[in-house]
Amino acid sequence: MDSPDELSTGERIRALRESRGLTRPQLAQLCGRGADWLKKIETGERPLNSHDLLLRLAAALQVSDLSVLTGTANGPAQPVPLGRLTHPGMPEIWSAVMDRALAPSLRPAAPVDPTLLQGRADQSWKLWHKSSYNRSEVGALLPELIRDGEAAVRALDGEQRRSALVALSDIYRLTGQATAYIAPAELAWVVADRALAAAQDADQPAAIAASAWNMGNILRETAYPEEALRVVNEAADLIRPHLDGAPEDWRGIYGALQLHAAVTAAREGREGDAWRYWDKGDQVAKSLPANYVHPSTVFGRANVDFHAVSVATDLLKSQKALGLADDIDPDVMPSRERRARLWVEVARGHLQRGDRTAALMVMRMAHEIGAETVSYTPSARQAVAELWRTAPRAMRKEAGTLAAAVGVTTG
Structure with a gap:
């Protein structure tokens, strides 16, 4: 779409919607929202701050580059993903979650101690908060944890089963954290539902x-x-x-x-x-x-x-x-993960004020603290992409280095 640079995001969305022959209710429904919400976005009455919703709108409007909606074409490409961010640990986690056995194994299982299972879950949570590469390190532990947790719940009864259910709920909660933004939508919902169902079963x-x-x-x-x-x-x-x-x-x-x-x-x-x-x-x-x-x-x-x-x-x-x-x-x-997210928020604050030099310095700090937290969080990636587009000339090389480290496309 050839749009004048002065068009707002809302005006661009409206023009694209009309060019696609979509009504407001139709486009809003594709994004899981109401027509009144979309009307406020298009008229500028309501800011569109959610990166996830911006991606939903772009996908529904069949736009492959987010800059078509944001009007920031002079910068790195902002592709609209068909799925989520990719991570090498995802296939094994998918297999552990989605290939759950419907019947107990015919092989005799070793005795399951729910206290030890809970201890492993607790240690994995500690690793999540301690590691700069928490998705990779925790993701490597999750498949076995998930399978052992499921086996424990099937093998035990009474109070031991309740304890195993609490541990399994914790394991699925951690799975949700570790796969956020990289899991297919169906797995994200399955994991969240299993965590809640296990906790409710434990009462x-x-x-x-x-x-x-x-x-x-x-x-x-x-x-x-x-x-x-x-x-x-x-x-x-x-x-x-x-x-x-x-x-x-x-x-x-x-x-x-x-x-x-x-x-x-x-x-x-x-x-x-x-x-x-x-x-x-x-x-x-x-x-x-x-x-x-x-x-x-x-x-x-x-x-x-x-x-x-x-x-x-x-x-x-x-x-x-x-x-x-x-x-x-x-x-x-x-928590290293939480400290990294704090600095992402501070960087966003500097960007809101137009201080790109300060934002770049803070985003570099965030990445040093939690590399995978920045690389796999949409708001952080969006901030890095904005910095690459708008950084002062003297900071352009550093902004490009950060973008490359995070995995934001710059060419």
Whole structure:
């Protein structure tokens, strides 16, 4: 499509839609949204901040290069993927998840200890937060973990089976994290559903809440924000009556649900709701020891502060986001993955303010901390692509080096 440079993204979407003979309801339906949402996008009443939705629109409009919608043609190609990002560990994980046996093996199985299975799951979560190449290292462990977890649930009964179900739920939650943005959609949904089903079968409120947090991630990243909020709010309501006298980790997952809702609301532009949810998470953190960190969600004082930056950035309040980031000591966060994502948010804040030099420096820091976090997160890749297009001439070589390291196409 030959469009004048001054056309906005919304105007480009409308022109393409009309040239394809699509009505607003038809295009909106292809993206899983309503016609009123699309009308606000096309008229500029609502900003299109979701990279996932931008890709959905491009695919529905049969556009192969995202720059046709964004109007940023003078830069690296931004291909619209037919699937998701690729990772070499994905085929083995796919096989472990999708080739699940329907009947117990005829071979005698070794005794299964659910305590050892849970320990392996916990250690894998620690590796996820510790490694710069967490997808590769954790992904290599997951196929055997998944199969052993499934075998344990089939072999055990009573309280041992319940313990194995909780461990299996944790394993599937980790699988969801490790395969985010690289798993085919059908596997992402299967993994999220199995995590929740195992937790519900165990009838353990904290495991159910943690699985709902995971399901909320899938719903939000596939552009179902209202459903994501419903799931995490229902989970919070479920676990809340059990919090008095419960283990610290039960309050930790309750707090993580509040932060999840805060980011979801912020991405929808619901500023009041976003900060209301964040305040709830803040209160939970204050009720826990200062050095507390939830083992899988890393909820705690540092993560609450990190989420304040994310909320402000998603609300396009870059000055507030950068001010909040200035007061954070990132080294108190034990999760390398979460520290990398903090710097991605800070880079996005600098980009919102037009400070590309600062954004490039921060994105390089993010990549050094968590290479695969940056390489396999759409918002990070989008920031790197924007930096390559718009970096000052003196920084162009460094921007290109970063883009190549992340895997963003520049030619």
